Amino acid sequence: xxxxxxxxxxxxxxxxxxxxxxxxxxxxxxxxxxxxxxxxxxxxxxxxxxxxxxxxxxxxxxxxxxxxxxxxxxxxxxxxxxxxxxxxxxxxxxxxxxxxxxxxxxxxxxxxxxxxxxxxxxxxxxxxxxxxxxxxxxxxxxxxxxxxxxxxxxxxxxxxxxxxxxxxxxxxxxxxxxxxxxxxxxxxxxxxxxxxxxxxxxxxxxxxxxxxxxxxxxxxxxxxxxxxxxxxxxxxxxxxxxxxxxxxxxxxxxxxxxxxxxxxxxxxxxxxxxxxxxxxxxxxxxxxxxxxxxxxxxxxxxxxxxxxxxxxxxxxxxxxxxxxxxxxxxxxxxxxxxxxxxxxxxxxxxxxxxxxxxxxxxxxxxxxxxxxxxx
Amino acid sequence: xxxxxxxxxxxxxxxxxxxxxxxxxxxxxxxxxxxxxxxxxxxxxxxxxxxxxxxxxxxxxxxxxxxxxxxxxxxxxxxxxxxxxxxxxxxxxxxxxxxxxxxxxxxxxxxxxxx
Numbered sequence: 119x120x121x122x123x124x125x126x127x128x129x130x131x132x133x134x135x136x137x138x139x140x141x142x143x144x145x146x147x148x149x150x151x152x153x154x155x156x157x158x159x160x161x162x163x164x165x166x167x168x169x170x171x172x173x174x175x176x177x178x179x180x181x182x183x184x185x186x187x188x189x190x191x192x193x194x195x196x197x198x199x200x201x202x203x204x205x206x207x208x209x210x211x212x213x214x215x216x217x218x219x220x221x222x223x224x225x226x227x228x229x230x231x232x233x234x235x236x237x238x239x240x241x242x243x244x245x246x247x248x249x250x251x252x253x254x255x256x257x258x259x260x261x262x263x264x265x266x267x268x269x270x271x272x273x274x275x276x277x278x279x280x281x282x283x284x285x286x287x288x289x290x291x292x293x294x295x296x297x298x299x300x301x302x303x304x305x306x307x308x309x310x311x312x313x314x315x316x317x318x319x320x321x322x323x324x325x326x327x328x329x330x331x332x333x334x335x336x337x338x339x340x341x342x343x344x345x346x347x348x349x350x351x352x353x354x355x356x357x358x359x360x361x362x363x364x365x366x367x368x369x370x371x372x373x374x375x376x377x378x379x380x381x382x383x384x385x386x387x388x389x390x391x392x393x394x395x396x397x398x399x400x401x402x403x404x405x406x407x408x409x410x411x412x413x414x415x416x417x418x419x420x421x422x423x424x425x426x427x428x429x430x431x432x433x434x435x436x437x438x439x440x441x442x443x444x445x446x447x448x449x450x451x452x453x454x455x456x457x458x459x460x461x462x463x464x465x466x467x468x469x470x471x472x473x474x475x476x477x478x479x480x481x482x483x484x485x486x487x488x489x490x491x492x493x
Numbered sequence: 494x495x496x497x498x499x500x501x502x503x504x505x506x507x508x509x510x511x512x513x514x515x516x517x518x519x520x521x522x523x524x525x526x527x528x529x530x531x532x533x534x535x536x537x538x539x540x541x542x543x544x545x546x547x548x549x550x551x552x553x554x555x556x557x558x559x560x561x562x563x564x565x566x567x568x569x570x571x572x573x574x575x576x577x578x579x580x581x582x583x584x585x586x587x588x589x590x591x592x593x594x595x596x597x598x599x600x601x602x603x604x605x606x607x608x
Contacts (some may be wrong), residue, residue: 148543151513201542207552211595220532220535223524223525223527223528224524225526226571227523227525228521234514238506238510238513241508241510247512249507261598321538322534322538325534326531329531356601394583426595445593449593463577463580465583465587469595474524477527482520485519486512486516489516
């Protein structure tokens with residue numbers, strides 16, 4: 119009997135907060151499996167949330183100690199996991215469409231408006247500027263950048279920021295279309311843009327990651343780690359002599375880091391840290407960031423159209439692809455173009471804008487760090 | 494507890510507003526600079542390629558072709574296929590395979606004419 123009671127002793131440690139976190143973990147797993155929303159991250163995060171909230175006599179022992187150790191090594195220690203993931207992302211991105219039409223970079227910058235707007239709004243709710251800035255970076259629509267900035271600034275809300283960032287990235291196909299429709303007229307959405315794909319030499323493609331790293335080092339020195347690893351991955355892809363390394367970075371490395379990153383973030387999903395009213399506010403502010411990002415990109419395109427002659431006008435929808443969520447955002451805009459007119463192909467334009475958003479979001483992250491004085 | 498802290502008032506919000514305006518402006522300047530650099534880089538590469546072609550001891554044209562990395566629509570060779578049709582075909586392939594266009598490599602698109 120005593121042995122039996124010993125087996126059940128953990129029951130006494132179950133609290134309603136644990137159950138709430140299991141439900142949250144379950145929702146994340148459901149979103150990943152049933153809705154296929156960012157499954158590679160939401161699934162490990164959901165399961166990690168359950169692991170971190172199992173009833174134990176002593177908090178931080180057993181499996182929780184292992185996850186905490188992963189957090190120490192992978193995130194606490196020089197933000198290793200997000201940076202390594204950036205090598206994989208860099209190897210996946212083809213900057214060719216952007217290099218063939220560099221003017222599209224304007225939209226990458228424009229669509230970062232949500233970050234800076236949210237920074238101001240978040241400062242109303244959160245007393246510490248480091249928290250407001252970390253929440254604002256959800257608008258970068260880029261998980262590794264959000265983790266890196268929040269960690270560097272020492273935010274108290276890393277877990278909710280991560281959950282918001284990845285959830286909204288997964289929800290881009292639902293969040294962006296209504297905002298784009300709200301900001302544009304039918305006539306604007308029907309504008310066709312001619313794609314003049316120019317040849318981009320191999321030398322240009324090789325020089326690009328090197329030059330970008332150097333320019334970012336001047337403008338946003340705090341972003342060098344992020345942009346450096348991103349561009350290192352891209353250099354592996356474009357140099358043409360390290361194809362096996364590029365393949366490894368794109369597949370093995372990116373997948374391996376993703377597995378551990380998701381479950382590691384769960385280290386900060388303990389009930390006492392996560393179940394706060396601030397989590398709901400952060401989710402709300404994250405949505406604001408995504409919406410304003412989208413509006414910023416679209417509005418700049420509309421503004422540019424005022425000065426462009428007929429025949430050269432831009433379809434303002436492509437501005438929305440300037441948020442970094444790559445490649446979802448580019449595809450959303452392309453699909454919307456096809457829905458309006460089945461012969462309107464915006465993919466090459468929207469992908470150009472989308473990759474420029476990737477660079478812009480990293481620069482914005484670095485600037486936030488510089489302005490807030492990250493460690 | 495947030496909202497109740499005296500630190501919320503005044504300086505934090507003002508700092509946030511300044512940081513927001515300044516940050517957004519610098520992102521724009523940075524990206525515009527990058528755009529200018531890329532345009533200059535692109536033009537100088539085109540110029541260098543032209544000079545190379547004009548030189549008497551030119552290398553066989555196939556070398557120039559090989560020198561461009563595959564992967565984007567701009568490098569697809571089209572045989573009797575209009576740009577618009579090519580774009581349509583590439584978009585369809587991307588859609589059907591469920592992979593982003595930039596991960597697909599199109600080397601050439603050729604119309605197969607019925608005899």
